Amino acid sequence: MKFNVILSTLLIILLSACGGQEKNEDEQQQSPNQTQTDSPKSATMANHPGKKVYDAVCLACHMADGSGVPGMFPPLAQTDWVLEDKERLIHITLEGLSGKIVVNGEEYNSIMPPNSHLSDKQIADVLTYIRQSFGNDASEITIEEVQKVRNR
Amino acid sequence: MVNIMKLISVLLLSVVVFSCNQNGKAPSEIIADSDNGGLTLPEGFSALIVVDEIGHGRHIVVNDNGDIYVSLRNHSQNKGIVCLRDTTGDGKADVVEYTGEHTGTGIKLHKGYLYFGADSAIVRYPMQEGNLLPGSQWELIARGFPQERQHEAKPMEFDDQGNMYVTVGAPSNACMAQMRTKGSPGMDPCPILEYAGGIWKFREDVLNQEQLTDGVRYATGIRHAVANCWNSEVNELYVVQHGRDQLHQFFPEIYDSKQSAELPAEEFFLVTEGSDFGWPYCYYDPLQAKKVLAPEYGGDSEIQERCENKTDPVMAFPGHIAPNDLLFYTGNMFPERYRNGAFIAFHGSWNRAPEPQSGYFVVFVPFEGAYPSGDWEVFADGFAGEGIINSTRDAEFRPCGLAQGPDGSLYVVDSNKGKIWRIIYS
Numbered sequence: 001m002k003f004n005v006i007l008s009t010l011l012i013i014l015l016s017a018c019g020g021q022e023k024n025e026d027e028q029q030q031s032p033n034q035t036q037t038d039s040p041k042s043a044t045m046a047n048h049p050g051k052k053v054y055d056a057v058c059l060a061c062h063m064a065d066g067s068g069v070p071g072m073f074p075p076l077a078q079t080d081w082v083l084e085d086k087e088r089l090i091h092i093t094l095e096g097l098s099g100k101i102v103v104n105g106e107e108y109n110s111i112m113p114p115n116s117h118l119s120d121k122q123i124a125d126v127l128t129y130i131r132q133s134f135g136n137d138a139s140e141i142t143i144e145e146v147q148k149v150r151n152r
Numbered sequence: 153m154v155n156i157m158k159l160i161s162v163l164l165l166s167v168v169v170f171s172c173n174q175n176g177k178a179p180s181e182i183i184a185d186s187d188n189g190g191l192t193l194p195e196g197f198s199a200l201i202v203v204d205e206i207g208h209g210r211h212i213v214v215n216d217n218g219d220i221y222v223s224l225r226n227h228s229q230n231k232g233i234v235c236l237r238d239t240t241g242d243g244k245a246d247v248v249e250y251t252g253e254h255t256g257t258g259i260k261l262h263k264g265y266l267y268f269g270a271d272s273a274i275v276r277y278p279m280q281e282g283n284l285l286p287g288s289q290w291e292l293i294a295r296g297f298p299q300e301r302q303h304e305a306k307p308m309e310f311d312d313q314g315n316m317y318v319t320v321g322a323p324s325n326a327c328m329a330q331m332r333t334k335g336s337p338g339m340d341p342c343p344i345l346e347y348a349g350g351i352w353k354f355r356e357d358v359l360n361q362e363q364l365t366d367g368v369r370y371a372t373g374i375r376h377a378v379a380n381c382w383n384s385e386v387n388e389l390y391v392v393q394h395g396r397d398q399l400h401q402f403f404p405e406i407y408d409s410k411q412s413a414e415l416p417a418e419e420f421f422l423v424t425e426g427s428d429f430g431w432p433y434c435y436y437d438p439l440q441a442k443k444v445l446a447p448e449y450g451g452d453s454e455i456q457e458r459c460e461n462k463t464d465p466v467m468a469f470p471g472h473i474a475p476n477d478l479l480f481y482t483g484n485m486f487p488e489r490y491r492n493g494a495f496i497a498f499h500g501s502w503n504r505a506p507e508p509q510s511g512y513f514v515v516f517v518p519f520e521g522a523y524p525s526g527d528w529e530v531f532a533d534g535f536a537g538e539g540i541i542n543s544t545r546d547a548e549f550r551p552c553g554l555a556q557g558p559d560g561s562l563y564v565v566d567s568n569k570g571k572i573w574r575i576i577y578s
Contacts, residue, residue, distance in 0.1 A: 059505055060401050063543035069502040070545055070568060071208060071225055098301055107226050111301045113332045 050129025053122045057115060058130075066134030072110055074103035077134035086127075086141055090149040093123055120146040182243040182561075182576060189573045190549075192534045196487070199532075199575045202563070203245040206234045206570035210257040211307065211477060211553035212563055213266075219284055220245065220572070221266060222553070222565055223259040232256065233268065234570070237284045243574055251285050252277065257305035257378060258318075262356065267316075269306035272297045274318060274354070294318060294354045296363040298347055303376035309389060311382055316356040317389055320363070321376030322349035326396045326448045327432035334402045338448030342432050349431055350374055351391070351423060373429040373462060374421070379478035385492045386522045389423040392475035392496055393465075396435055396446070397503040403447040411453075413507035418475050419465035420496075422522060430462035438468040467524050473511025474499035476552045476567075480519070483560025486577045493518045496528075497551040497564060500536060502544040512536035512547050514554070514564060532564065532575060 045051060061073040068075035076082050081103055082089060096114035100107060115123070124143045131138040184198030191199050202220070207228030213221050220236040228234070231250035239246055258269020265276040266286045274294040277286035293316070297306065303321030310316055325332050327342035342349070347364060350372035354361050361367060370389075377391035400412030407415065416435035421427070430436075434443040434456075443459035445451030469475065477497040481490050493516055500512035514532040518525045536547035552567040562575040 055506075056401070060398055060503060063502075063545070064505055065543050067543045067545040070550075072502065075545070109301055111331065113330070117333070117335075 045129060045133045048125070048129045048132075050125035050127070051133075053118065053126040054129050057118070058126065061112075066130060066136075068103075070106070072108070073112075074101065074106070074108045076130045077136060079104050082130055083136060083138045086145060087149055089127060089131075090123065090141065090146055093118075093127060094146075094150060116150070120150065181241050182574070184576060189571075190534050190537075191532050191573060191575070193532055193575060197575055197577050199573045200243050202238075202243060202572040202574050203236055203248065204569070204571055206236070206248060206572070208567050209234070209552060209565040209570040209572070210305070210567060211259045212555040212565040212572065213259050213261050214555045214557045214563055215261055215279075216558050218558060220555075220563065221259055221261070222570065222572070223257055223268065224255050224570075225257070225567065227255055228570075232270075233259070233266075233286075235284050235286075236572075245572075247284060249285055251288065252290075254290075258307035260308060260310065262310050267293070267308055269308050269318070271304040271306055272299055274306060274308055274316070292360050293356070293358070294352075294361045294363060294367065296365075298323060300348070303348075303394070305376075305378050307378055307380045309380050309382040310356055311387065311389070312384065314356050316354045317370060317380070317382070318352050318354065318367075319374065319377045319380055319391065320348045320350060320352055321378075321394075322431065324349075324375075324432070325398060326446055328448055332398065336448075338432055338446065340433075340449060344432075345372055349376075351377075351380075351389070370425055371421075371423045371427040371429070373427075373431045373434075374423075375431040377421070377475075379475040379496055381478040381480050381494070383480045383492075383522075385480065385482070388522060390466075390478060390480075390494070391421050391423055392469075392478055393419045393421060393429065393431075394474055395419065395471060396432070397472065399447065406447055406453050409506055413504040414471050416471055417465070417468035418471065418473055418498075420467040420469065420475075420494075420517070420524075421463070422466050427463045428461075429465075430459055434459035434462050436465055436468055438470075467517060467528060469496075469498075469515075469528065470511065472501040472503040474501060477554040479554040479556060479562075481556060481562070483556050483562075485560025486562075489518060490516065494524075495531060495554055495562060497554045499550050499552050499567065500541070500544065500547055505542070509541040509544055509547070512541070512550055514551050532573075535566065 062076050066076035094116045096112045098111040100109045120143045123146045124141050128140040185200045188199040189201040208225040210223040222234040224232050229250045232255035233252035235249045236245035237247040254270035256270040260267045267276045275290045277290045279286050300323040302323050308318045322344050327339050328336040330336035351370045352367040353370040354367050376394045379392040395416040395418050399407040400409045417438040419436050433449050437444050443462050445455050445457050475496050476499040479495045496515050498511040501509045512535045513530050515528045516531040517528045535549040535551050541547050549566040551564050553565040555563040564573045
């Protein structure tokens, strides 16, 4: 128990130290008319287990900052496709998606492969990661929620 | 007699040149923007912005009278073609009209028609003398192309024998059994090559041709080539291929992320009838200067096997920078070394992450006869804006189409907002 408290304290110190450093770098780079878009939550997502899945499976098309590729792959940042209907989001991740969709006012007509080979935990992790990164601030997705959609 | 013919030719030529200058705008009237529209160019070149924002531009063509036509990826004002005219002679478009129900990429003026590569068909609109807008009654030239959601662009080229060449991109990365899925093997033989992944030849003026029954497969093993040009100097077709993606993502045990950002090369092909360039079985590694077997087919990044017999590119470019248009320069405005050389518009990468993205520029390749006579060089840069581009969306503009104007100017269209630059030399 005591060990856990020490560990948590260390982790908090470590995280706040990292956060502080990032802020300093941001301040150095920031020009007067730029605004900081990263929420404090995003800054702590670097160690989230979903990031590892994201980097290996999603990043190539959706980009490190979730901005997607204009005309090819839609963004994950600040869109109702990610922030709202959880079941739709889980379903797309498992089964993939093809055809015309409109995301943030822009039309996309390409193909996303299915990812049903990922475990329920991996999908829960990566979807929680994208819902809480890139300036997104939505609730987590649980393993049970993924199971429910997979078994439908 | 010969002398009289010569005299008549010179007189006729003078009339043609004179009338061009009457209808078109004399180059001396065109003044470049003080910042060259944000571009960096070689010494002696400058640029002006023709128009700022017309939609998601793809390819561009300029008529003999200076009118400009641009294909659009998505409908703008419910239309897929933008028509631009400069009525004041300052090089800036002051008439902007939208027409055409199809969206797509290929667009060419040929023998009185505006040919258009809608993604699943080739159509043509009749041009009307003096009118900016083509007639609205289009004719169907070729159809039956696969419905595709990747690599669907249909650029077309014409030779001097009445033939039309259409690239049919493969709706696939490397012909894996399961689309872009780690661990899925390559299909062998790849069934896609029967209907895509190559160039099909049609008659330019026969209506309603079906791809697989009326068209002839002219060349194969081309994953996708948006950049195509018939070189009328040597009478050959050239294309620049979009190479395959995601080597590291699917085969991390063979390729690290840095190798995956650089491999494979974007390949510049001289396409003769019956050529096979190797996709999906092979890709070109510029460091080893050879085609190697793709990992989906048992490759280890070095062995060649069946790739030994595939046709090599005439030049290799860095990976993933997306060649989207090719133009052999035949004008008189630019210095002599540019004549018959190739300009290539690179759209810039998305598949280099986690390495920074790159390649949002127009390059020049000097040519002598049918082959490059020197290395490639960046000709126009600065489209993407300043700083490192980590995500493709950070690139402000992306060059996608090229055209030569009647005075020899080079036009470049961007796909983000539809900005058009006109590059001149003085």
